[in-house]
Structure formats: C-alpha cells, structure tokens
Amino acid sequence: MSKPLALIIEDDRDSITMYQYVLESTGYTTESFTSGKNALERLDFVTPNIILLDLNLPLVSGSKILDKIHNEERLKSVSVIVITGHSNLASDLRADSEFLLLKPVSVDQLTNMILRLKDFDLKKSGKRE
Numbered sequence: 001m002s003k004p005l006a007l008i009i010e011d012d013r014d015s016i017t018m019y020q021y022v023l024e025s026t027g028y029t030t031e032s033f034t035s036g037k038n039a040l041e042r043l044d045f046v047t048p049n050i051i052l053l054d055l056n057l058p059l060v061s062g063s064k065i066l067d068k069i070h071n072e073e074r075l076k077s078v079s080v081i082v083i084t085g086h087s088n089l090a091s092d093l094r095a096d097s098e099f100l101l102l103k104p105v106s107v108d109q110l111t112n113m114i115l116r117l118k119d120f121d122l123k124k125s126g127k128r129e
C-alpha cells in the first residue's frame with residue numbers, strides 16, 4: 001500500500017526540513033516547493049492528501065493556491081494546514097475551510113495536528129491503518 005502524499009509549500013528551507021521530518025515520521029511521502037508558482041503547476045497533476053501552506057510565497061501567493069484548491073472539485077477534499085507568521089493574512093481565510101498554525105510552529109504542535117487530521121481522514125473514508 002502506498003503512503004499518502006503531502007505537499008509542503010514554504011519558502012523557508014529550515015521550516016521545510018522540520019515539516020518533512022514530521023510528515024514522514026507520521027507516514028506521509030512529501031514533495032516540497034519553495035515557489036508558489038511551482039506548487040500551483042504541480043497541483044495540476046497530483047491530488048495530495050494534505051498540504052502545508054505558507055501564505056507569503058514568491059511569485060504566486062498562498063492565497064492564490066487556496067483559490068485553486070477551493071475552485072477545483074478534485075482538490076476540495078484536500079486537508080490544508082496554513083502555516084504563517086502573519087496573523088493579519090490568516091484572518092482573511094475562509095472560515096472552517098483550513099486549519100491554521102501561526103509561526104513559530106513546534107514539532108509537537110505540528111505532529112499533533114497531522115495525526116488528528118490523518119485519523120479524521122481515515123474515519124471519514126472508513127479505512128483503518
């Protein structure tokens with residue numbers, strides 16, 4: 001059985017390293033993007049199980065990526081965790097459509113959220129690990 005896919009869309013390489021560690025230790029395969037443009041292009045070809053998304057990205061903003069996720073039927077069920085250091089940007093998010101973590105994010109904090117989402121997705125799909 002293949003592992004679920006997580007996309008990390010973040011322009012800070014140290015954060016990417018930590019996010020990869022957490023996701024891979026909880027059973028995900030990861031792909032990372034430091035550019036919103038590259039991530040947007042990749043979303044044309046994959047349907048990840050989860051996305052960790054920074055809002056402040058070069059070339060294409062995280063908000064534009066969220067618009068794509070909300071507007072494409074294929075992507076609407078993807079769990080999105082928005083991770084940002086800008087609480088003012090976070091306040092513009094659609095209510096109840098994303099999960100939000102404000103930077104700095106700890107390993108424990110992210111791990112707990114990932115495990116809760118994974119458990120929720122398994123219950124929703126009727127699958128057991």
